[in-house]
Each structure stands twice: as structure tokens, then as C-alpha cells.
Amino acid sequence: xxxxxxxxxxxxxxxxxxxxxxxxxxxxxxxxxxxxxxxxxxxxxxxxxxxxxxxxxxxxxxxxxxxxxxxxxxxxxxxxxxxxxxxxxxxxxxxxxxxxxxxxxxxxxxxxxxxxxxxxxxxxxxxxxxxxxxxxxxxxxxxxxxxxxxxxxxxxxxxxxxxxxxxxxxxxxxxxxxxxxxxxxxxxxxxxxxxxxxxxxxxxxxxxxxx
Numbered sequence: 001x002x003x004x005x006x007x008x009x010x011x012x013x014x015x016x017x018x019x020x021x022x023x024x025x026x027x028x029x030x031x032x033x034x035x036x037x038x039x040x041x042x043x044x045x046x047x048x049x050x051x052x053x054x055x056x057x058x059x060x061x062x063x064x065x066x067x068x069x070x071x072x073x074x075x076x077x078x079x080x081x082x083x084x085x086x087x088x089x090x091x092x093x094x095x096x097x098x099x100x101x102x103x104x105x106x107x108x109x110x111x112x113x114x115x116x117x118x119x120x121x122x123x124x125x126x127x128x129x130x131x132x133x134x135x136x137x138x139x140x141x142x143x144x145x146x147x148x149x150x151x152x153x154x155x156x157x158x159x160x161x162x163x164x165x166x167x168x169x170x171x172x173x174x175x176x177x178x179x180x181x182x183x184x185x186x187x188x189x190x191x192x193x194x195x196x197x198x199x200x201x202x203x204x205x206x207x208x209x210x211x
């Protein structure tokens with residue numbers, strides 16, 4: 001009897017020894033467990049690398065574009081000032097006489113910007129601008145006795161904005177004074193007939209005309 005018990009004990013010890021030597025196999029990790037264990041995909045990498053973005057190049061390009069635009073605007077307003085005093089003639093496109101849209105078209109062509117012939121057509125160009133955001137080079141549109149109330153019939157160009165932003169000066173070819181400067185708002189005719197403004201000077205359509 002003791003012999004059988006001894007043999008049984010030896011058998012159990014052998015079984016336990018073999019079991020402990022068998023390599024263990026772990027079940028595959030779930031996606032969430034895989035991330036915790038350190039197995040991150042390329043899609044996950046941006047979440048881990050919180051690195052600063054070097055936007056200096058984009059900033060430099062933006063500053064260059066703004067500087068170029070200011071230079072063009074300065075040249076445009078100086079060029080326009082040369083025609084102060086020229087007579088107004090309806091339908092005239094310059095350079096000795098102008099009507100309002102002919103004058104604006106003439107000076108913008110010098111800056112390499114192509115505008116349509118009439119003030120109403122020019123009003124369809126460019127991007128709308130709020131009065132409070134006007135800057136030199138922007139176009140202002142008004143109704144006129146010829147066009148009728150509420151319809152575009154006159155155009156002018158902003159040449160200077162007051163530091164307060166509450167008043168400005170524009171240049172235009174007026175039927176009564178010819179090419180001249182005008183303060184705005186004037187509390188009178190131009191304030192009553194103002195319709196809106198457009199911005200046609202943009203970096204992309206002026207970058208080759210800085211000379």
C-alpha cells in the first residue's frame with residue numbers, strides 16, 4: 001500500500017513540473033490596452049507630440065504682402081493727385097478730362113488693376129467693405145441725380161482715413177468741381193446718397209505692380 005502511495009506522489013510531482021515549464025500565451029490586447037502598453041499607431045502620434053508650430057514663414061509672407069499693398073496704395077493715391085483740377089466731362093476716360101468711373105478706371109489701370117467702365121459695373125467688382133473698415137484704395141459708391149435714389153451712379157476712391165476712423169477723404173471726378181478731394185461724412189449730399197464700398201486692391205492682383 002505504501003508503495004502505491006509513493007508512486008502516486010512521484011507522478012503528481014512530475015505533472016506539476018511539466019506544467020510549469022509550458023510557455024504561457026497571453027490573449028491579444030484590445031485596442032485601448034494596446035495603447036496603454038505602448039503600441040501607438042501613426043494616427044495617434046500627433047496626440048503625443050504637442051510640438052509648437054513654426055509659422056514664422058507664413059507670418060513673413062503676410063507682412064511682405066501687406067507691405068507691398070501699402071506701397072501700391074501710396075503710389076495710387078499720389079498718381080491720382082496729379083489730376084486734381086481736371087475738368088469733368090460725362091463719358092470721358094482721360095487723361096485731360098474725366099467722368100467719375102473713367103477717372104477711377106484710369107488710375108487703377110496704372111496700378112495694374114482692370115476695372116469695368118461704369119460705376120454700376122465697378123460696384124459689382126471687389127469685396128464689400130464696412131464703412132468703419134475703409135482704407136486708402138477702397139472704392140465708395142453713391143447714387144446721383146442721373147441714376148436716381150438708391151441706384152449706383154457715382155464712384156470715388158478713399159485716399160486718407162482719420163486716425164479716429166470716424167472720417168475720411170476721398171478723391172473723385174465730380175460734375176461740379178472736376179477731379180477734387182471730398183471729406184466724408186459731410187452731413188450733406190454724399191452722406192445722404194452713400195450706397196456702399198468695395199475693396200478691389202488685393203495682394204494677389206497687385207503683387208507684380210510695386211514699381
